[in-house]
Amino acid sequence: MSPIVQTVTRWINSFIFIFGLYVMLYGHVTPGGGFPGGVIIACSFILITLAAGKEFTFRLFSLKQASVVDSLSILLFLIIGFLGMVFGNYFFANFLPPGEAFRLQSGGTIVFSNVVIGFKVSAAIFAMFLYLSLFRLEEGAGEE
Amino acid sequence: MIYGLCLLLFLIGFYGVVVKRNLIKIIMGLIVMEYAVHLFIVLVSYQRGGIVPILEEGQKIGEFVGLAVDPLPQVLVLTAIVINFGITALVVALAVRLYEKYGTFDVGEIRRLRG
Amino acid sequence: MTPYIIIILLIFMIIAALVALETRDTLAAVVALAAVGIGTSIAFLFLGAPDLAITQVVVEVLVLLILIRATISRDVTTIQEGKPQFGMTIAVSSLLILFLFSLHMVEVLPVFGLRAHTGLAGNPSLHYLGEALAETGAANVVTAILLDYRVFDTIGEVTVLFVALIGVWTVLRKKGRLRGDSDSVEGMVKKS
Numbered sequence: 269m270s271p272i273v274q275t276v277t278r279w280i281n282s283f284i285f286i287f288g289l290y291v292m293l294y295g296h297v298t299p300g301g302g303f304p305g306g307v308i309i310a311c312s313f314i315l316i317t318l319a320a321g322k323e324f325t326f327r328l329f330s331l332k333q334a335s336v337v338d339s340l341s342i343l344l345f346l347i348i349g350f351l352g353m354v355f356g357n358y359f360f361a362n363f364l365p366p367g368e369a370f371r372l373q374s375g376g377t378i379v380f381s382n383v384v385i386g387f388k389v390s391a392a393i394f395a396m397f398l399y400l401s402l403f404r405l406e407e408g409a410g411e412e
Numbered sequence: 413m414i415y416g417l418c419l420l421l422f423l424i425g426f427y428g429v430v431v432k433r434n435l436i437k438i439i440m441g442l443i444v445m446e447y448a449v450h451l452f453i454v455l456v457s458y459q460r461g462g463i464v465p466i467l468e469e470g471q472k473i474g475e476f477v478g479l480a481v482d483p484l485p486q487v488l489v490l491t492a493i494v495i496n497f498g499i500t501a502l503v504v505a506l507a508v509r510l511y512e513k514y515g516t517f518d519v520g521e522i523r524r525l526r527g
Numbered sequence: 528m529t530p531y532i533i534i535i536l537l538i539f540m541i542i543a544a545l546v547a548l549e550t551r552d553t554l555a556a557v558v559a560l561a562a563v564g565i566g567t568s569i570a571f572l573f574l575g576a577p578d579l580a581i582t583q584v585v586v587e588v589l590v591l592l593i594l595i596r597a598t599i600s601r602d603v604t605t606i607q608e609g610k611p612q613f614g615m616t617i618a619v620s621s622l623l624i625l626f627l628f629s630l631h632m633v634e635v636l637p638v639f640g641l642r643a644h645t646g647l648a649g650n651p652s653l654h655y656l657g658e659a660l661a662e663t664g665a666a667n668v669v670t671a672i673l674l675d676y677r678v679f680d681t682i683g684e685v686t687v688l689f690v691a692l693i694g695v696w697t698v699l700r701k702k703g704r705l706r707g708d709s710d711s712v713e714g715m716v717k718k719s
Binding site: 415417418425426428431443447450465466484498499501504508 | 553586641656669
């Protein structure tokens, strides 16, 4: 990509990442939630991929790591559900106290579910984009 | 009037799926159809002068229940948006694979080449 | 005020959808499709659903990226459309008939802007609105329903996304196809 894109990416990329974290963490107080926050984080990685190429991105967050994060997040989500079964009465019971309203600590397990879903979605969408784009790069490199 | 326009948007997407021969155009028709359906569900749940179903500090619960729009269709549509994104990615992957195998996005051409 | 804004947005979206489906240039068509998505997002914002608006914008950007990545630099502009005029006429006329019949369906629906969900007995929405803060502690009722009352929906959603990722990987992988290796399906069939 051109130097303009690279420079602007270097400036704003961390802000995109932090905004994604904010949307993810405060999903139970403000509009947002796990899915949009995860997609925003994935978009920051996709922006790096578009600007600096895939070799640079793979040093930050490789495809294998993405799939590991993806699978682990689903496992953690189910573990939260089974913890609700242990400490509460039923699957995905909200066993933590509701807490003080309108603060980050409110909502019991909702915060943890949001974070887990956010990481799962970001890893899945980053991997999906990489599969779709890597295929094209391989095809351009040469036919088998 | 509004429901009719939403229906028209849905039928435009359906027209794209039925008539077009380009695979990318068919995928676009699918996406337009799903947008129309999401918009229709949220339109039915709207009420005049409704507020956002998010509590603010110092708001009375009684007033909030009387004014807020129905949150349940929004949740269902939120799930549907995510699932439709998965469907779109899968369909694009299938289209790319077909292009690699047959060298074209034309549906009729693919059908002719298969035999 | 809101119904007029929604009508203007819907007309804009219909025009953008027609442009997206009828343009020859694929890149312009993808951008017009993005206009449809942004129109949907603004409509959600006016209809009191900011969660949906955020999600719609974000998903729209991703669909745009994926479609551009999938279609750019491929030879896609050479497809000639609409040679069989007869079939197209039948399709368009039957769609018009479908539209005229379904306009009667619209009359059955509740009037736009009416508070519809209070009239139904046993509707859970009022319980969610009234009790969500006390029961779960989350101020955002949509998130409270999504991750507490109806969390099985969310499990299903996450599972569908996971399966979609596996499907994309399976469809697009190079290895295991057309080679006759021992790890490909054809190779295994040949050996056995």
